[in-house]
Amino acid sequence: MPAVVDKEKCNGCESCVEECPVECITMEGEGDDKHAVVNAEECTDCETCVDVCEQGAISMTE
16 A cells, blocks of 8 residues: 655655655656655555655555
8 A cells, every 4th residue: 555645735845755764755846846756666655754744645545
């Protein structure tokens, strides 16, 4: 169950990128369209990104 990012809620702060222990989160886009993207194949479901996201833009899939 990898993490997924709600692009509408993500403000591109990069907190999740910095905290991800397996470095599977990258940023895409520029300016107001900048948002996080999770590589589902590398995600270990640790939920660290969910915990650090102040916007509530990241959740776990089922």
